[in-house]
Structure formats: structure tokens, C-alpha cells
Amino acid sequence: MSGGMLTLRAWRDPILVAISLVALWQVLHEIAGDSAVTAPAPTLAHLWEMIGQARFLPHLRETSLAFLQALAIACGGGVLIGVVLGGHKLTGEVAEPILVALYSVPKITLYPVILLLFGLGMPAKVAFGALHGIIPVVLFTMNAVRNVNRTYLRAGRAMRLTPAQTGWYVLVPATLPEIFSGLRIGFSLTLLGTMLGELFASQRGLGFLLMTAIDLHDVKTILSIAVLISIFAIAANAALLAIDKHLHRGAAPEVSGKP
Amino acid sequence: MSKAGWIRTLLLVGAVGALELACRTGAIAPTMVTAPSKMVTTLIKTLQSDEIGMHLRHTLSAVAIAMSIAIVGGFVIGFVLNWVPFLRRAFSPFLAAYYAIPHFAFYPLLIVIFGLGPVPLIVLATLFAMVAMILATMAGLDRVPRVLLKTARIHRLSLIEEIWRVRLPAAAPHILSGLKLAVAYSFIGVIAGEFILSTSGIGHEIAFAYDNFDNPRMYALILFVLGIVTLFNMAVFAWERRMLRRRGA
Numbered sequence: 055m056s057g058g059m060l061t062l063r064a065w066r067d068p069i070l071v072a073i074s075l076v077a078l079w080q081v082l083h084e085i086a087g088d089s090a091v092t093a094p095a096p097t098l099a100h101l102w103e104m105i106g107q108a109r110f111l112p113h114l115r116e117t118s119l120a121f122l123q124a125l126a127i128a129c130g131g132g133v134l135i136g137v138v139l140g141g142h143k144l145t146g147e148v149a150e151p152i153l154v155a156l157y158s159v160p161k162i163t164l165y166p167v168i169l170l171l172f173g174l175g176m177p178a179k180v181a182f183g184a185l186h187g188i189i190p191v192v193l194f195t196m197n198a199v200r201n202v203n204r205t206y207l208r209a210g211r212a213m214r215l216t217p218a219q220t221g222w223y224v225l226v227p228a229t230l231p232e233i234f235s236g237l238r239i240g241f242s243l244t245l246l247g248t249m250l251g252e253l254f255a256s257q258r259g260l261g262f263l264l265m266t267a268i269d270l271h272d273v274k275t276i277l278s279i280a281v282l283i284s285i286f287a288i289a290a291n292a293a294l295l296a297i298d299k300h301l302h303r304g305a306a307p308e309v310s311g312k313p
Numbered sequence: 314m315s316k317a318g319w320i321r322t323l324l325l326v327g328a329v330g331a332l333e334l335a336c337r338t339g340a341i342a343p344t345m346v347t348a349p350s351k352m353v354t355t356l357i358k359t360l361q362s363d364e365i366g367m368h369l370r371h372t373l374s375a376v377a378i379a380m381s382i383a384i385v386g387g388f389v390i391g392f393v394l395n396w397v398p399f400l401r402r403a404f405s406p407f408l409a410a411y412y413a414i415p416h417f418a419f420y421p422l423l424i425v426i427f428g429l430g431p432v433p434l435i436v437l438a439t440l441f442a443m444v445a446m447i448l449a450t451m452a453g454l455d456r457v458p459r460v461l462l463k464t465a466r467i468h469r470l471s472l473i474e475e476i477w478r479v480r481l482p483a484a485a486p487h488i489l490s491g492l493k494l495a496v497a498y499s500f501i502g503v504i505a506g507e508f509i510l511s512t513s514g515i516g517h518e519i520a521f522a523y524d525n526f527d528n529p530r531m532y533a534l535i536l537f538v539l540g541i542v543t544l545f546n547m548a549v550f551a552w553e554r555r556m557l558r559r560r561g562a
Contacts, residue, residue: 162516170346171346265421
């Protein structure tokens, strides 16, 4: 099959999904009326107008900054902790069930604790976002390091690689695909955590705008912001997924299935 | 218990002990964290005297409804999508991107549509939990070994019998892990929604205690929620393990 066909096929599905979602939105609008769901075209126009407004930008910047800092902590810290837990067997065995239990608990209940520790504002949002994102990164990294094929390490020793060379030429390529999958999930969860943090007891940011819009019954603004966040999330996820597939291309096919 | 299990228990007990000590000696101010022993005593008092039963009932009934719809609906939708390749092709990009969206951004919209009450909570939690079940059902049915289906054909099983006796049991491990996720996500959806904005429920009570600087009560309720959810998750986990062992897997 030619490359042109492939890209056409790759673009066809997302475009069809986007079209059908907008159609579904229009149908919902027809059923529910303007007071519950505003129509796509005016909402998107409203979104475009809002992005141009000076009073909107500080909120957008606040949320983006909180998200980026949280993401940096979740990825950096998660990979570091994951490497330690994966490299040392007993530590990993001790920590894994605790991490898994923490993963499936509603972490929102811990948000007041974080607010008390960090105070209202940016640090609490960053901490809460990072708390959501870091666990999958740790779990994926830990498994990646644990499952490095011993033969590769032995081959490295046979070729007398220095520890630094072993790390760069053996460990990094062997673990990168799995770690990247973890980072992709960490990305989504960090975004979720940051948004949750802004929806409760916040004075700035997109979440704050959402909550004030409820009081004003401003459906257009609610939908605009929700759509803006969703478009960002889906686009970023698609890009990360493409890189993820590219990285996994050379690896053995997975048996265990989706995480 | 294994060595790792002992160390883990010691670690957790030690952490709780250290927190207790730090709170008792005043190293951590009571405006930040209350001592674990006080959390427990306040919790017992709260459970005995309060209207907490009503809030607990509201939360658990919302979780139960969302969970049932998510599990049953997710299984049926997953089964249909797996059966009809055209539908599957149409929906799979949507399903792949689904968990990238921060769903709670849509909670304000649900409140505007359904009004404050249990309905937006149930809708939010169902939306959050159902797709995990759909994905798990599809993954499970995808991985039914060909040889089992051939054996079924050799035994001339009818379609219903083949699905009931071969396909579903073979897909059960994946479906179970989807069920586990659906349970956890239903709890997260309902409690997070209650926490953000609602009029009753455990999540609302925690947010209310936080707003009123009622730290002892807040910590007691946080402990309670984390305890209940962990117990529930562990029960599902134990059940899953027993099922898998019976299958000899």
C-alpha cells in the first residue's frame, strides 16, 4: 500500500468521529433546547471570541502553568521512583500493592488535606495534578525495568560496556516504549487532576470559570470551556498515541493487552 | 505472609505511628492534620450520633445505580461492538481517546441539564465507568483462542451455547478486570461530583466540613471513604482471584 493511502486512511477515522460528534451535539441541542445545550456553531463562535478576550487569558495561563508543572513532577518523579522500585526487587514488592490501592481510590477526598498543607492557590493544584499522574508513571516504569531481558544485560557485560554505556545503549532502549505508555496515561490523569483541583475552592483558572458559569447559568461558556479542554486532551492524546505506536513498533507484540 | 508483606505492614504501622507522634508532640499543627487516633474516635462518634447514615445511603445508592448501568450496559455494548465489525471500526477511535478527556469538566453542564441532585452524579459516574467495561469486554472477546471456537464447532454447539459455554468463560478474566475498574470508577465519579457541587452525600459532607474548618470531622470522613472504597475494591479483587483459581488459571 502506498504512503498516501495510509495517511488518508489514518485521517479518515478521526474526521468521521469529529463529524459524528458535532452531529450528535446538534441533535442534543434540538432535543434539549438552548437552555440546556447550546448549538455547536454559536458555541464555537463564543469560544473563539472568548479566547480573544483579555480577561480570559490569565485563566488559561493559570491552568496551563499548573498543568505543565504537575506534568513535569509526575513524569520526572514517576520515572525516578519507578526505576528505583523496578531495580530493587523487595522495595518494588513492598510498594506495588500500596500504589495499586492508591490508584483506585477517589483521590478527590484527599484534596482538602492538600489544600491544608499547601494553602489555596497554585501549589495545591500542582500537587493534586501530580498526585493523579505520578502513580501510573511509577507502575509502568517499574514493570518496564523489571521486565528487561536479562540476556541483553549479559550481552552488554560480555561486550564490556561501562555502567553508563549499559544504561544508554541497553536499559533506555529496552524500557522506553513501556515508560512512554505510562507517560501517556500520566498525561491524561494529570490533566484530570489539575481540572478537579480547579473545580473546587479555586479563584483562577478554567475550572474556576466553569464553576462561576454554573451560578450564572451560562451554558454557552460551560460548553465552550469543556470543548476547549476536550479538544486539547484529544489532540495531545492522539499525538502521544502516534509516538507510542512508533516506539512499540520494534518491540515484541504485547500479550497482556491494554492496561 | 511473605517477607514483603511483613515489611509493608510494618511500614504502614510505622507511618501511622509517626504521624500520631508528630501530632501529639505538636510538630504538626492540628489545623493541618489531626492525629490518627482522633480521626478514629471522631469517626466512631460521627457514625453513632449523626445524620451521616442518610448521606451514606445517598452516596451508595448513586454508586450502585451507576455501577449497575455501567457494567450491564458496558458489557452489552462491548459485545455488540465486537460482533459487528463496522460499528467497531466506527467507534474505536472514539473509545481510544475517551479516557484522555477530563470528564469532570462536563459535570457543570450535567448540573445545568439535570438540576442539582442524584441524576447528574449518576450520569457522570456511569459515563466515567461504562467505557472501561466496554473496552475490557472487547479485549476479552478478542482474545478468545481460535482453537476453542473450532472445538465448539466440532461439538456442534448452537450459537447461544457457544457464547455461553465457550466465549464468555474464555473472556472472563478480561471482563472481570473491566468490572473491577467499573466499580472503582463509579465510586470516583459519584464522590468527586458530590465533592465539587451537590447537596448531600459523603463527598459533600467532606467538602462541607472543609469549608467550616471542621478538621476532625473532615479527617474522620476522609478516613471513612478511603476505608470503604479500599474494602470494596479488595473484596472484588479477592472474588476475582477465587474465580481465576477455580478456572485453574
